[in-house]
Amino acid sequence: MTKPVLFCSLSLLCALAATAAEPVQQVTVTGRIIGSPLQVGGFGDVPLAQSPFAASLITASQLADAGARGISDLTRLDAAISDAYNAEGYWQSLTVRGFVIDNRFNYRRDGLPINAEAVIPLGNKQGVELLKGTTGIQAGTSAPGGLVNLVVKRPTRNLRTAGIEWREHGSVGGAVDISQRFGTDEAFGLRVNASAEHLDPQVRSAKGERHLLALAGDWRVSPDTLIEAEVENSRQSQPSVPGFSLLGSTLPDARSIDPRINLNNQSWSLPVVFKANTGSLRLQQRLNDDWRITAQAMAQRLVNDDRVAFPFGCSAADVYDRYCSDGSFDLYDFRSENEHRDSDAVDLALHGALRTGGVSHQLSAGVLFTRFQSRFQRQAYNWAGVGTIDGNTQVPAAPELTDENTNRDERSTELYLRDAIELSPQWSVWAGLRHTRLARESVRTDGSRATSYDQQFTTPWLAVAHRITPKTLVYASWGQGIESAVVPNRSYYTNAGEALPALKSRQVELGLKHDGENIDASAALFDIDRPQVAEESCSTEAPCTGHIDGSARHRGAEAMLSWHSGPWQVHGTGMWLDAKRRGAQDASVNGLRPTNVAARTLRLQVEHDLGALPGLHLLGSVVHEGDRMVLPDNSLRIPAWTRLDLLARYEHTLGGTQLTWRVGVDNATNQRAWKEAPYQYGHAYLFPMAPRTLRVALQAAI
Structure with missing residues (x-):
């Protein structure tokens, strides 16, 4: 098994890719989350608390505390979400309000439709939005239950985070999250997220990277x-x-x-x-x-x-x-x-x-x-x-x-x-x-x-x-x-x-x-x-x-x-x-x-x-x-x-x-x-x- 290259050059200590969140957003389970706007709802910047639909917004810090490594870990944080054939090493599926949502039609990335018949990384995601119920005005076709929207991290000022995580049996991963604004009046911004992980879970014969x-x-x-x-x-x-x-x-x-x-x-x-x-x-x-x-x-x-x-x-x-x-x-x-x-x-x-x-x-x-x-x-x-x-x-x-x-x-x-x-x-x-x-x-x-x-x-x-x-x-x-x-x-x-x-x-x-x-x-x-x-x-x-x-x-x-x-x-x-x-x-x-x-x-x-x-x-x-x-x-x-x-x-x-x-x-x-x-x-x-x-x-x- 080839060792992840990042391990050789990583000199800072950091968390798993999903934990690479901005330090100013160390929100865990406070009541402020309900006041945030929901991109996937389609009604602009109206806070979730003022919107007439059921939804949840899960931040990168919550994902980090939960040890989230993929979308199946959302099941830890919202009672409306549960597993739907989630096997180690394979793409992941969710049940919302009792319906298995379709990996081909029920996933969005910054509001645009994607195919989720893949492993979806969380390291460059600022948060995950879940809109619950039928979604006929947000999606042309979709299974009832809800839409999952992945919010991509965008450039911010002077951000430098890095780290490492170990978990039993022997999985080790590292990640960096670097952002900088530059140019006249800071007109330009750039953000880099990079991570690598050697996978060695407790289940046998399942090593990977x-x-x-x-x-x-x-x-x-x-x-x-x-x-x-x-x-x-x-x-x-x-x-x-x-x-x-x-x-x-x-x-x-x-x-x-x-x-x-x-x-x-x-x-x-x-x-x-x-x-x-x-x-x-x-x-x-x-x-x-x-x-x-x-x-x-x-x-x-x-x-x-x-x-x-x-x-x-x-x-x-x-x-x-x-x-x-x-x-x-x-x-x-x-x-x-x-x-x-x-x-x-x-x-x-x-x-x-x-x-x-x-x-x-x-x-x-x-x-x-x-x-x-x-x-x-x-x-x-x-x-x-x-x-x-x-x-x-x-x-x-x-x-x-x-x-x-x-x-x-x-x-x-x-x-x-x-x-x-x-x-x-x-x-x-x-x-x-x-x-x-x-x-x-x-x-x-x-x-x-x-x-x-x-x-x-x-x-x-x-x-x-x-x-x-x-x-x-x-x-x-x-x-x-x-x-x-x-x-x-x-x-x-x-x-x-x-x-x-x-x-x-x-x-x-x-x-x-x-x-x-x-x-x-x-x-x-x-x-x-x-x-x-x-x-x-x-x-x-x-x-x-x-x-x-x-x-x-x-x-x-x-x-x-x-x-x-x-x-x-x-x-x-x-x-x-x-x-x-x-x-x-x-x-x-x-x-x-x-x-x-x-x-x-x-x-x-x-x-x-x-x-x-x-x-x-x-x-x-x-x-x-x-x-x-x-x-x-x-x-x-x-x-x-x-x-x-x-x-x-x-x-x-x-x-x-x-x-x-x-x-x-x-x-x-x-x-x-x-x-x-x-x-x-x-x-x-x-x-x-x-x-x-x-x-x-x-x-x-x-």
Whole structure:
């Protein structure tokens, strides 16, 4: 394994890339976060506390305290977010409000759409925004649940941070974050983020490495004109870690399974490699005191080598959604190399304010052009032999490229209009409309199974807000979201390759927000109804017709409370969720819960500033998840679990250098549990909670 080059030249002590935050923004769990604006909401610089939608803003400092290394670690900080097939070494997925958000359509980077079928680095991100619920006015197509927006770090004055982090078993990483303004009147700015890490997690046979290099610059051409550009290069190489599964009809006891076992432990196992280059250019031009225009373009280029010894099913018992009762399973040699995913986006917008009579308007109007193209090679997906859950059985490789892959092309044009209307100091109306035209094509790599279709649709959103007091807001909103689907082009579908009607989700939300001096709080009731595509077992002998079959209805309540007084800070979020299938032709399906979705979730962080030693902060974090269904028929479930994480953070100055030490213990009680139970690829998987893990980091800022 090649050692990261940065280790040889790194002379400053720093934290993991995600911890490279500006020292002036050392916010952890204070109530001020709710007062910050939310870029992805689309209504400009209106603070989150005054916006009629549910959202959260997670800062780089919060990510650092949580030891976050990827987007799956957001699950530690917001009860509305949970895991959705998050395997070590692979790209990460999230469930929001009980819906798995789409890695192709539900992620944004500084407001522009990106493909998240990649490892997303956090080292050059200032924060992560999460907009919850249907997002029809923010995205042309997206799964209900929410949008994730990554906010890129931009140049600032005289910033110098660097450091190092170690975590059990033997992962070591370093990063630098340097920013400077220069030129006449400091018209030019440049920021550099660089990091490298040797990966050696507690799970066995999963060593790897990753690096990041990101540059961001700007030019203040005049007081009215700002040009910004940035580029990011990242690479990760690491074997992935497949999940366990049911053993016949038995749910194995998580306490009897060693969470360090890697079932992808063959002599021929190769790492999954994720390479990404992303860049953007943005122009902001003020026309007068009330109006401005923005033009932003982004390009993303992903190249993946997806390779794994993949456990799937039990042919010995003729069942393919679980492992055999004796702990064996069929093992497949899967290889899909040189996968290219290219995304481009251009957004042109006009923002301004005007008054009509006694009513004021904050308007935004624009157009977003997007293009996506994926190009794959033939792939291997070959039976290689029989493996066992102890991870020790070796089978021969079967790398022949015997299977076709699927290439895709997508184009869309989205016109949008948003208006925040202030009727009086107490009442406001918020409205949005988005019209989308899209064209999608797919074809197998051998030219077979070609499909293509065009669709257009309009998605509205409306909210009414009332300010009870200057610090307290209540609101009601209604909106739609759109997904687009096509029937698989297989011979056993009577309507193979046909586009289904646009899947239109609907959400109603009632909310309350309070932005106080010592207490911030919010609560939301939501009801989301999403059309469901029929999930049937079709074959040549028993053909079927692809169609919409009822819906998934998710109703729930979210609450957030942040309180700080003297040396104490407390931040908690909770969600209650009633997620059920309804309206299906098969009445036995109605009323069932979706797999891998907890009905109760809780996140609680408590911080205490130890007065006896100024600068020392003790933090405790509790994550609780209710039980989750393992199988679609709800016949098996994994139990609820609770995890305790501990952290000590010490900040002090030495010789003009600000030092921040972090010593954390994740899963402090060494809890053994099934963390999640995703039902994916028609198979039930079980992922164990990581064992107790120690991490130590030091950040230096000049």
